[in-house]
Every structure is written in structure tokens, then in C-alpha cells.
Amino acid sequence: MKNEVSICREVPCASSPLNRRMVRLDNVSKQFNGARKITALNNITLDIDRGEIVSIVGPSGSGKSTLLNLIGTLDRPTTGSIRIDGQDLSSLNDPNLTLLRREKIGFVFQFFNLLPSLTCLQNVGLPLHLRGWAGSMVRERARALLDLVGLRERAEHLPDELSGGERQRVAIARAVASEPPLLLADEPTGNLDSHAGKEILALLQDLHERFGSTIVLVTHDESIAAFGTRRITLRDARIVEEHRR
């Protein structure tokens, strides 16, 4: 608790200029109606400014991943509204939501989620293919990114031929391929040893400085959470603490 601490703000800060704000959640709740009703997020209000690195921490089941999925437009809130780069998600249909995700958001998953039948180069180039880039441009860009994450010589390797740390580097290269303004990482070091984990954080820091992306990082590891310039703690579906460094 070395920096200022603020409790979840129920009312959004209206004075903040919209162009500075990358993510804005306004009274967002998410419920899952299965055999029993589960409230994963309860009345969350949160602003994340452009260029911030935000760590979201909390115990299992606190709603971290659900929050990340909502910000990542992979899911929709039960109530409340979400804006990404000023765009209200509730006004978008699925194709437009997908296009927004494609243009503005990059994902880094805990289990990498690389396509096993594609080479590293092809995996990194995949988001660019989805955007309709020409093949030669995709290859050039993917090679440059692999070079950036230190895997130039692994370009033609399949994911199965790489270590966990290397796979996550490829996944990060893929996430930043189209230079999205928002990078979401769900336990990016959760499946790695501590050494590889540190390397990944260093890489994320480096890419943040290069591309200026806003990074939202979900982790249950306090040491990883310290990576962020801001730390948000979730518990029982609510934001209970917020630290700025």
C-alpha cells in the first residue's frame, strides 16, 4: 500500500477527457444463470486511461477473468455499460463488436492458445490475415515482431517445439501484431516458471514503451501485480481496493 488507495468509485469521473480514457465500465454487473445463479461481477465502475498498465488481482472466483472478458468484448455484461476507446459496446452488434476487438484489442492467454498446426511466423501473422493484410506484408511484420521478442530463429518452428516461455513470447508477438491500443493479458505468467515469468513481464514492459499500449493484466500473483502502474483488487465480485503507483 505504498501509493494512494481508493475504493471502488461508484460514480464515473465525468471530468476526465474521453480521448484519454481507454476503458470505462459504468455500473457493470455480470451474472451467470446456471443450475444456480452466480454473480461474477457486481456493480463495477472503473476507468482505465490510455497508456496505463493495470494489474487486476484477487482470489479465484473473484471475477478477474470475467472482468477481462467483458473489457475484451468476448462477453457482454448483464447490466451496466462498457466503453472501449469511447465506443459504447451495447450499441454494437456481434460483427461490429468483433471488428472493434480486431482493431483495438490484443489478447495474451495463460495457456498461450497458439494454433498448434501453424508455425510461429504464421501464428503471429494470423491477426493481420484476419485484417486482410497482403501475405508479403504479414510475413514481413511477423518476422519483425518475432525478432522483437527474440525468436527470429524460431520463425518456422511449430509451437510444440518451443518452451513455455517461448510460446508466450510468440503469443505476445501475435497480440501486438496489429499494434492494438489495448492489450489484455490473462495470467500471462501463470503457466511459466519464475524466470520465464520475469522475462515475459520485461517483454511486456518493453512493448508497452514501444507501442504505448494500455495493458490490463489479470493475475493472482502479488509479485506480478506489482508490474502495473495501478493495481485493482477484486473480491466477491466487487472492486475492493485500488492502488496507484
Added chain:
Amino acid sequence: MTLLRLISWQYARKHSLRSLLTTVGIVLGVAIFIGMHAVGASVLLALNTTIDRIAGKTQLQVTADEAGFPEEVLERVQAVPVVAAAAPAIEAVVQTGIKEQGNLLIIGVDMTGDRSLRQYDLEDGDQDIVDDPLVFLAQPDSLIVTRDFARRTGLGSGSKLTMQTMDGEREFTIRGVMRPGGLSSAFGGNLAVMDIYAAQKVFGRGRRFDRIDIGLKDECPLEKGEAALRQALGPGFEVDMPAARGRQFDSLLHVYSFMVNLTSVFALMIGLFIIYNTFAVAVTERRTEIGTLRALGATRRQVIELFLIESAIAGLVGSILGIAFGSLIANTLAGYIGDVMMAQYGIALGANRVNLSSTLIITATLLGTATSILAAMIPARNAARIDPVRALQRGRYQMLSAGENRMRRRAAALFAVLPLSRGFLSGILLFCLGCSAGYAYALHVAFAPAEASADAAEAG
């Protein structure tokens, strides 16, 4: 196309056996469709060609029921003002008893009137036979055979030929040999001409004819001649162009085609279910991959297109292979059916007669591709509906959608009930046998009139 190469092609390569199975489903359906239709078309072509060659210059033909009609009808026909020439004819298929030569089609004609409609181009020295009709009248055992038949059997003018008639085995004398071409090439050359009045006696027709071939006066259009003859003869007679006799076979072949189409649909349905299942399994297997793609920004439409294009390519490849395989089937079947037709009816249907029309090829390609796309629609839609959040959760990728579960439960129930229904299975078996038998039946019925007449006369 890049996504197709990156995603689909890699998956197909990795699961080559499954991809092959997917394609085989379409190959089978298209092959049956192509094979049966091509053979059917060839059979019809062979029948029509034969009819045309026998018909010669005949413009119209008068026929009645299977027992033919009395001789007096000829006078009524000749009395119609628009008729320039009218020649009665009798046809019968007989066994020659010569090994591997099959049956012989005997056409009984009145040489005096018939030559105005058909030319009998005989070999040197034999021309007198047709020039002098008394040769036939005085010697009712006379036959003119084709050069092809004479060469194959080693017979010639003056040779004796024993055939099965209404009076049992009877010996005939070959008085002339026709040169190749025209009538001579009909029925694969297994054709002989004899005097019609001798044929009436030999084949037990009494004083009846099977048909009358008619040539109209030059200025008379076909429609007018047909109308005049119908009016003169009244009900109970058919007046048609010779090709219309082909239409009789055509209608029989339509029955056959219907059965072929059902078989093809059945085969394509099997292909459809194979493709549906392989794609449903693929969607389940690729759930994480699809979830990743969706997370990276692939739209639902892109996912659907990916699967549909995959299925279209599988369908197209399957169709092309099916057409090639179907062509093989057609040629094999044509060889077999050709042997049967030659042996039973003397109609030549060589393997080289099986031609795949562009219409048939296009239809088969569209059918195969469309079936494949249709089969992949539900799995493609399910793929597009995959929730990326759930798909990316470890251990959840094997879950099926509620729709898939319902469909699988229904399919399982159906397949559980099917074995209990022996009647249904017997029906399928009978159906398949019926399709094979259909061909033989169509051919049998097509040539039944001559045989039926003989039977009727025998009964009388």
C-alpha cells in the same frame, strides 16, 4: 483464402484419413449418379439408333397393341391420299443356336413395297434376290443376313441356318448378304430379313402385321399425314414417327432413371451424413482453435465461410473423383449390359458408346458440391456460435452445444430403432436389388411386343 490455407488445409493434412472419408461420401454418391445416368443414356441412344436404322426412310409408323392388326389395315392405309408408300412389317427375335452369336432379329417385309422405304444393298451377285420378289415368295425359307453376321458365323449365300420357330427348329437358306451400313448395322448386325408372309407362318402371326411403315407424298407435312392416318384408322391404332418408338423405351428408361435417381439420392444422403458427422467432430475438436480465432477478431461470418468453403472444396474434389469413378462404373456396366443386350436382342452397346454429357457432368458436380455444403451448414453454424470465453477455458472444449446434443440423441435413437425394423432393412435391400433388376426389366419390356405376339399366337 489465406485463412483456408492456414487453418483448413493444415487441419485436413493432419487428419488426412478423415478428410478422405469426407470426400469418399461424395465420390460414391456422384459416381452412382454419373454411372447409372451415363449407361441409361447410352442404352437409350443405342435403342434409338437401332430404330432409326431399321426405319430407313419411313416417316410414320402405324402400330396397334401387342398382337398387331389384321392385313386389311394395310389397304386402309394405302387408301389414305397423303400416303405415297406403305410397307407392312413383322419383327421377331429368334435363337440361332450358333454359339456366342446371341439372338437374331428377323424382320419380315414385303419386298415389293418395302424397297421404296428401305434399300437393301446386297453384295455382288445377290442383287437379283431383291430385284425378283418371286424368289422370296417361291422360297419362303429365304433369308438375307448382314455381312457382319455372315462373317462372324462363317455363313454365306446358299448356307443353311437353323432357327427356333413356332413349329420348332427349322432350317432357312441364306439367299443374300447385305453390305454394311444403314439397316445392316442395326442390332449390331444380328439382323435378318425375310418375306413377310413367310414370317407370318413361321412365327405364328396368322394374317396379321406388327406395324406398317409409311412414306408420305412430298408435299405432305408430317402433322397432316399423321392426322389423316389417325382419322382413317380410328381408335386402337398408334400413328407416330419412328423415333416415337424410341420414346416408348424412353418412358421405360424414365422408370429406370427414377430408380437410379433414388439410388443416387440414397448414396448422396449417406455422403451427407458422413460429411455432417466429420464436420461436427471437426468443430468439436477445433473448438479451442475457433475460440482463439474469434478472440483474435474473426467474425462469425468468417468462421462460417471457412467451414463452408472447406466443405465446398471437399464436395468439388469428391464430385470430380466421383465423375471419374462414375465413368469407370458406366463403362464397366456398359460392357456388361452390352453383352446382355447383344446376347438377348442383338443390340450393340459398346463401352465406347458411353459418353458423359457436359450437362450430366455439370449436374453431378453441382449436386455433389451442394450436398457437401448442405451437410456442413449446421456444423458451420455451430462453429460460428462457439462462445470464445468457454472455448478458451481448458477442459471445456469437448462440450457440445444443446442443438448438437439433441441431434445426436435423435440420430442415436433412429439408428437404435432401425435394426429392429427388419422390414425396413429388407426394403432397402430389395430397393437396391430392384435398381439392378430395373435395367433388365426395362430391356425385357422394351422388346416384349415381338415375343408377346409369338406367345399370344402360341396360346391361340
